[in-house]
């Protein structure tokens with residue numbers, strides 16, 4: 700469990716599945732992510748959550764629910780996917796649409812970067828965002844990542860090829 704000024708980052712449990720499906724089921728949340736399906740089928744959240752504990756235990760992906768400290772409200776998800784061999788971690792995040800624009804993901808992502816360099820001891824943390832994803836781009840900039848380049852039509856989302864920017868930083 701990790702803590703910031705306004706947030707708790709905690710492991711997800713089975714009881715989060717309904718909220719995950721509800722929030723990630725919003726087309727606007729799925730639209731700029733690589734993996735979130737739309738519509739969001741029943742059972743996907745449960746299966747996904749069931750795999751998170753084993754993935755973390757194996758050191759592959761560390762995923763946290765972003766929860767508001769004041770009232771325990773589930774806001775979204777942050778994760779670090781680890782490549783042990785290369786000592787690097789890919790940061791990813793999404794937030795439920797009702798909670799956008801309040802700096803929550805910036806706060807959570809900063810803690811995740813510190814977690815990566817600190818507790819996990821990786822050498823590099825990086826993230827991808829579709830070039831059309833201005834909010835995510837801004838988050839990467841605000842947490843101190845540098846623009847490293849553009850991957851042209853690197854991913855296919857909903858039958859459309861999308862350009863992706865790479866941002867990253869190395870351990871200070």
Ligand SMILES: CC(C)(COP(=O)(O)OP(=O)(O)OC[C@H]1O[C@@H](n2cnc3c(N)ncnc32)[C@H](O)[C@@H]1OP(=O)(O)O)[C@@H](O)C(=O)NCCC(=O)NCCS
Pocket residue numbers: 727728729731732791792793794795798799800801802803804805806827828829832833834835837838841
């Ligand atoms: C990416 C996401 C988590 C950002 O959430 P958020 O609540 O807007 O994040 P924050 O409030 O911490 O910061 C967003 C920043 O982007 C800025 N921003 C938001 N929308 C913007 C836009 N359309 N154009 C330019 N800047 C924008 C905000 O002003 C803020 O910057 P500021 O603090 O300098 O004002 C949210 O939009 C989301 O969940 N999107 C869908 C999933 C997704 O795309 N995940 C990332 C995949 S790489």
